[in-house]
Amino acid sequence: MTTRHSFYPHGVIPAVLLPFFDDLSIDEASYRSHLRDVTxxxxxxxxxINAHSTEAGSCTFEEQQRVLEITQDEVGATMPIVNGIYTDSSMEAQRLAKMADAGGASALLVFPSGIYTFGQRPEMAIEHVKRIADVTDLPLIVFQYNPAGGQGYPLSTLIRMVEEVPSIAAIKDWCGNAQLAYRQIKALQTRTPPVNVLSTHSAWLFSSLVLGCNGLLSGSGSVIPDLHAQLFHAVQNKDLALAQQLHDRIHSTAEVFYTDPFVDMHNRMKEALVLMGKLPRAxxxxxxxxxxxDEIERIRHALIDAQLLKA
Incomplete structure (x- = not known):
């Protein structure tokens, strides 16, 4: 049975991982266990789901559909599901959005097209999101990359996008700049209704939450969802002492997850879950x-420092 939750994106939203067998097929049993562990x-x-953390770029349409089906079956009755729309093509984005809507997703995370690395005009970025909004009424979370890489949106474009696509309910902020992050919070969360800023600045999560984000959406939440939830709650309650203690533990993991080359961040998270006995393989x-x-050993020491693993 498909269940859809009414969900305005906010709070702590882990991006889960997708386990594979050695033959690279999806390990559905381990995925179900991982879903239960996080939720x-x-x-x-x-x-x-169906985002960077689940290696969506390496998954077929049918596999992404199956990931949503498993997620819905395992935790859909109790937990809203945000489904990623990860593709360079606006037409394929519409196809994915229709699939996610039909499969009971509660919101969509819209990635920027990789085409923007060659340059973008505001009309291009807005058109991509508009086409998704044309085929679904689900709330949209716009993934804001670092503008320096070409895929991020200038604040002026982001504001136009929000004004022209009313179903945008939040952004996942990865702009990489504290000053811009605060400008986005002031510009978006003061709107009526607010467009929530969800931090994914996992390397400096404490600082980004203190700026005033109304949530966080991060792949490292697949490993440390409890620490993320406790940190967000502490910041919301202005308990600075507790937030600093939690940050010290989170910092140990951030130092090994978010290091060069950055592309291996979710690779490292899988290894962490293997070390913690929560996945059978990475x-x-x-x-x-x-x-x-050597890198796996550094992750092991970081987990010990974070009090997530015994020495």
């Missing part, structure tokens, strides 16, 4: 490849 954490408001799909034993 049973108090304070988690929703989960995200297989990733090409072009990603397994990280070195």
């Amino acid at each position: 049973n954490v108090p304070g988690v408001t929703a989960i995200t 297989v990733v799909r090409p072009p990603l490849v397994k990280i070195s034993d």
Whole structure:
């Protein structure tokens, strides 16, 4: 049975991982266990699938559809599901959006097209999101990349996008700049209704939440959802001492997850879950490849420092 939750994106939204067998097929049993592990954490408001963390770029349309089906079957009755729309093509984005809507997703996370790395005009970016909004009434979360890389939106474009696409309910902020992050919070969360800013600045999560974000959406929430939920709650309650203590633990993991090359961040998170006994293997799909034993050892020490693993 498909269940859809009414959900205005806010709070703690982990982006889960997708386990694979050695033959690179989806390990559905391990995925179900991972879903239960993350969604049973108090304070988690929703989960995200079919995104960077689930290696959506290496998954077919049918596999993404199956991931949503499994998620809906396992946790859909109790947890809103945010489905990623990860594609360069606006027409394929519409196809994915229709699939996610029909499959019971509660919101969509709209990635920017990779075409923008060659340059973008505001009309292009707005048209891409408009086409998705044309085929679904689900609330949209616009993924805001760092503008320096070409895929991020200038604030003026972001504001135009919000004005022209009323179903945009939030942004996932990865702008990489504290000053711009605060400008976005002031410009978007003061609107009626507010467009929530969900931090994904996982390398400096504490600082970004203190700026006033109304939530966070992060792949590292697949490993430390409890710490994310506790940190968000502490910041919301202005308990600075507790927030700093939690930040110290989170910082240990951020230092090993979010390091060069950045592309391996979710690769590293899988290895962390293997070390914690929560995944049977850390297989990733090409072009990603397994990280070195030395790096896995650094992750182990970081988990010990974060009090997530015994020495």
